[in-house]
Amino acid sequence: MQMILFKMNQQNFMVSAESVEEVIDTVEITGIPLAPKWVQGLINLRGSVLTVIGLAELIDLPPIKKKMNILIMKNEDNRKGLLIDEVLKVIDIEKDQIQLESTSDKKYYIGATTVEENVASVIEINQLIF
């Protein structure tokens, strides 16, 4: 399956490309007063207003310094932005390449896989943000 490999600080992560509609470079994010801390704000994506979620805040990672890309996640008719550090590449992996399945009690964590000698965590966050 196609996965999007991205970086959060020094850690590598992967999400299924199926849940991602597109990857954009970070644009201006308008903050929302009173919103939960994992809600970064609103962006203008070609005339639609989308809410951007900070992945670091959402899954309790240290805050990221570089904010290069936003993944536009889709779930049926809903779209949300997911602020990440930087997209590295799109790769194809086989399902059986995902190891360490369900060793974590965190539901969004599916497993880990090795890509070019680096370990990447495979996550599934749509159920968290939609």
Place this chain on the structure above:
Amino acid sequence: MDDNSVYRNLFFEESDDNLQKLNDDVLELESEPENIDLINEIFRAAHTLKGMSATMGYNVMTKLTHKMENLFDFFKSGKLKVTSEYISLIFECLDKLSELVEDLRNDQELSEDQISELLKKLINVEESVNGTATGEVQNTSGKTEKLTTALESSEDADIDVVKKAKSQGYNAFVVAIRIDKESMLKGPRAFLIIEHLEQEGDVIYTEPTADLLENGEFNTDFKLIYLTKNTKEQVEANIDINSEIDTFIVEEFDSAKSANSNEHKPSAESAPVKPTESTAKKTKSPDKKGKKSSTPGKHPSAARNQSIRVDLSRLDSFLNLVSELVVYRNQLDDANKRNDAMEVKDSLEQVSRLTSELQDLVLKIRMQQVSVVFSRFPRMVRDLAKELDKDMELIVEGEETELDKTVVSELSEPLIHLLRNSADHGIESSEARKKLGKPEKGIIKLSAYQEGNQVNITLEDDGKGIDPQVMKESAESKGIDTTGMTDNELINLIFHPGFSTAKKITNISGRGVGLDAVMAKINDLGGSLEMKTELHVGTRFVIKLPLTLSIIQALMVRVANESFAIPLDVVERVVVIQEKEIITSMDREVVEYQEGLIPVIRVDKVLGLTNEENTKQFAIVVKSDKQYFAVLVNELIGQQEIVIKKIDTIIQKLNKFQGATIFGNGSIALILDVNAICQGKLVES
């Protein structure tokens, strides 16, 4: 099943349409019972409905529509006179059908129990018709026996077949069979009987149709025309070997034969059945009534319908505009490549013109006629008149007026409320009206018309109006202080939360929800509600609504370092105030405004923003729920037309913003929900 789901939406949409049409037509039929064209129209709609539900495999619904269709068939053939009693029964069926459609929409399985009561009533009517009908000479195929009915609609073609068969030495019999009531498998039983008969001849016609028989979709009786070389006795013997048959009749098929010569035994047998059923009907009717009064509220509104029908010409012009846009986009591309600034400017101008045209057009496409909501009201008023035993009529005008779909779909609830009020509290009883020298029939008039950028909907009745003295008494009994109130203020108490003037609580409008709820709803829609009343002359409500909800005039402001939009329609005026003008009284801050004190809302505090500069502020005076508030902001940016963009539910839940908008430079501003902010503030303090 997958195939079905593709058609489900279509089915719901068309069912809604057909049910609405039936409702309208049946209502009209009541005033014009002789109009045969109308009956035909109704029959067609009912038939379509039946066909659709059968195609979808919704058997319960098919069954009910089938029985209802029979009733229309009686009207059509003149076997039954259209009376208001039958009309009411039909309305009950229509309500039930709407309920069934609604259940299906919610993916609920239908059960026979839901319709058994109504079916019984319909069957009663059918039986009474067919019972009395046997005495008369009907159409040629008709009269055979009194087991239950004569053949209802055998066709001329069948008669020809019978004639031909007879000339070839066949005997033609009409066979009526009543299957044992206890039989669990009526369908297969009927099928077996027919199969037995077919070994010795041909069954050329059955009533109900063979399909329905096989599925067991009939009461206990069925009839058929049978061609055979056997004698009557042989046929009787053939049928008699089947079990589970209550009674049966075999009779020569003879179109000229009089009904009176029929055997009497079966008619005597069918007689005892009827009384028990009619008593059942009587005992059932009271609780049916109780149920009925609650149904109008549950009536499915067109609001659920998430698709919209668009005039084809509008779609055509949409396409034209878009193709024009494509032309200019290409020009832009081209000019850009050649670095031709002039050309770019020209094309951009065209693009901007096209954009505004597209914007207007899209808004038009979203428009819906208010008739979507209005169309159910005549029926509702009819039911109300019956229930309240008053004589009244609803006149509807301007139903072709268009409003944004979102507004239209939200409109029905407040209008129903107002209509019920007019019918219940406004219109007097016929006797009271006569005494006052008014026409006995009360008139409620509902009209809609566009005025500039808004649509006005007026609802007026020629009833008793609101008596300030009655209001005063009622208010005092509820513990509301009325000292020093003018008549006008007393009348406006009707909008006081929880106020109800009806001395007698009826299930029509005395539900504890007052006109304040209506007011709130209209305000939510960005509209306003006014009332004028004159004692013994009538009451008139005027609802003013914005044409659309998606584009509004807004005041752009800055608070701390953030920009926000405030919808202009809530803004009364803007004043500059100094920090020292703000007085702290009790635990809240107020400011003097028009010789009164009004609460101060600090947007920065409400939104948790840190604000350094606060010596000079702009106070935007807004009106929320008939009260003024001073909303403090740092700077006014200006007034502009903004497009409201939907925001995520996470942000909606904050209950501070009603949307977001995008500026010309692409940046985003949140739109403050002023009502929620002001009211929320009140609750906190």
